[in-house]
Amino acid sequence: MPELPEVQTVLGTLERQIHMARIKAIDIRYPKIIDCDPDLFISTLVGQEFCEFKRRGKYLLFEMNDVTLVVHLRMEGKFFITDDERPLSRHDHVIFYLNDGRQLRYNDTRKFGRMELIEKEKEYLDFKGLGPEPFDERFNVKYCKKYLNKRKKMIKEVLLDQRFVAGIGNIYADEILFAIKVDPRTPCFRLTDRDILNMIKETRNIFHLAIRKGGTTIRSYTSSLGVTGRFQLSLRVHDQNRCPVCDSKIRKIKVDGRGTYFCEKCQKKKYLKIAVTGTIGSGKSEVCNYLRNKGYDVFDCDEENRKLLEKGEEGYLKIREVFPDCFEKEILDKKKLAAKVFADENDKKKLEEIMHPLILKRLNERKDDPLFAEVPLLFEAGWDKYFDHNILVVTDEKILLKRLVARGMNKKDGKRRLASQMPVTEKIKRADKIIYNNGSLEELYHLIEETLKELL
Numbered sequence: 001m002p003e004l005p006e007v008q009t010v011l012g013t014l015e016r017q018i019h020m021a022r023i024k025a026i027d028i029r030y031p032k033i034i035d036c037d038p039d040l041f042i043s044t045l046v047g048q049e050f051c052e053f054k055r056r057g058k059y060l061l062f063e064m065n066d067v068t069l070v071v072h073l074r075m076e077g078k079f080f081i082t083d084d085e086r087p088l089s090r091h092d093h094v095i096f097y098l099n100d101g102r103q104l105r106y107n108d109t110r111k112f113g114r115m116e117l118i119e120k121e122k123e124y125l126d127f128k129g130l131g132p133e134p135f136d137e138r139f140n141v142k143y144c145k146k147y148l149n150k151r152k153k154m155i156k157e158v159l160l161d162q163r164f165v166a167g168i169g170n171i172y173a174d175e176i177l178f179a180i181k182v183d184p185r186t187p188c189f190r191l192t193d194r195d196i197l198n199m200i201k202e203t204r205n206i207f208h209l210a211i212r213k214g215g216t217t218i219r220s221y222t223s224s225l226g227v228t229g230r231f232q233l234s235l236r237v238h239d240q241n242r243c244p245v246c247d248s249k250i251r252k253i254k255v256d257g258r259g260t261y262f263c264e265k266c267q268k269k270k271y272l273k274i275a276v277t278g279t280i281g282s283g284k285s286e287v288c289n290y291l292r293n294k295g296y297d298v299f300d301c302d303e304e305n306r307k308l309l310e311k312g313e314e315g316y317l318k319i320r321e322v323f324p325d326c327f328e329k330e331i332l333d334k335k336k337l338a339a340k341v342f343a344d345e346n347d348k349k350k351l352e353e354i355m356h357p358l359i360l361k362r363l364n365e366r367k368d369d370p371l372f373a374e375v376p377l378l379f380e381a382g383w384d385k386y387f388d389h390n391i392l393v394v395t396d397e398k399i400l401l402k403r404l405v406a407r408g409m410n411k412k413d414g415k416r417r418l419a420s421q422m423p424v425t426e427k428i429k430r431a432d433k434i435i436y437n438n439g440s441l442e443e444l445y446h447l448i449e450e451t452l453k454e455l456l
């Protein structure tokens with residue numbers, strides 16, 4: 001199927017050949033190509049000149065003297081300019097006889113192409129519900145972000161949707177995603193600002209290059225007069241065997257029914273990371289256990305922290321360098337370390353500088369999608385920025401205190417413990433999703449399911 005660069009090439013070639021040529025007569029051999037009454041089509045166009053050549057998405061717009069002729073080439077549509085002598089092919093469906101003796105022939109082996117007449121000077125901006133052109137300044141980060149942020153469809157599917165951006169077809173969608181190193185199956189809302197910026201830049205780069213080279217010529221498509229494009233030699237991933245970057249075998253899959261080529265090694269899937277947080281006793285562990293039972297991977301920050309402090313582990317070794325006085329022989333005295341950092345803000349910072357990058361590294365090594373993480377002090381540590389979403393589990397203070405007492409804590413310590421954390425009103429302000437856990441487990445599970453429906 002011709003894409004934007006091919007359509008642009010056809011348009012440019014035709015403009016050079018038939019600019020201001022006048023239509024003397026028209027022969028319609030396959031009327032279904034014409035979207036209006038064929039007699040009206042002929043009577044309107046005869047005597048008109050090809051004044052201007054425009055494009056919107058993959059539509060060719062021929063501005064005549066009084067009307068605009070719109071052509072969509074679809075799968076196999078082609079134009080040929082010939083003299084009278086060349087015999088007609090059975091795939092020549094519409095013949096425009098020009099006043100200089102030449103013929104403009106519309107040839108279409110699959111007969112999917114369409115022609116129609118529209119009012120001249122029509123505003124093309126909203127033409128056929130098409131989105132902005134790739135080179136249009138309306139195709140910018142703000143527009144793309146707004147469009148993509150709320151969509152869960154795969155990015156390849158949306159790149160092909162002419163309502164999002166006009167002119168991108170199957171071949172170039174693969175090339176664009178390869179250039180920005182994004183897996184074609186990535187849900188739109190997971191693209192980062194950087195991905196979006198790159199996508200806009202690469203779309204323009206690739207189209208610019210393709211137009212300069214005259215469009216690609218995959219399958220039987222040739223631009224007008226048999227002018228063949230040369231860009232197919234420059235395709236990097238579509239219909240290729242090996243990745244030009246890493247030499248891995250290119251994978252071919254179907255996305256929304258379209259053959260899709262990508263390099264699994266270079267085009268990373270975007271992993272969704274969701275943090276679960278809440279005050280002590282709020283029930284965040286119940287939430288995480290429920291998620292584990294459902295089969296999701298849940299990263300436990302406290303558990304990872306504990307593992308990193310085991311003898312000989314990375315955390316243990318670094319802490320021994322910075323806090324040697326917390327070691328008795330080869331054993332880390334965790335209570336001593338805790339007391340030390342609780343008493344001194346500076347020591348606390350030093351410890352965080354050791355442990356946070358180590359825990360983050362382990363988090364980023366997990367390849368589950370989605371990946372949940374139980375992060376008790378998510379907001380206090382400023383870790384919400386590392387996650388795509390966060391879920392805050394909130395419980396009324398009275399119920400919290402009861403739970404803490406049931407765990408063997410006395411009421412006074414419980415209150416002090418709760419007061420030492422960021423106030424829940426502050427946390428609520430920073431939360432993406434809130435689960436209120438004041439009722440039964442059944443109610444909690446129901447609320448978790450509702451939240452998952454919104455997030456995944």
Ligand SMILES: [Zn+2]
Pocket residue numbers: 243244245246247248263264265266267
């Ligand atoms: Zn590769």
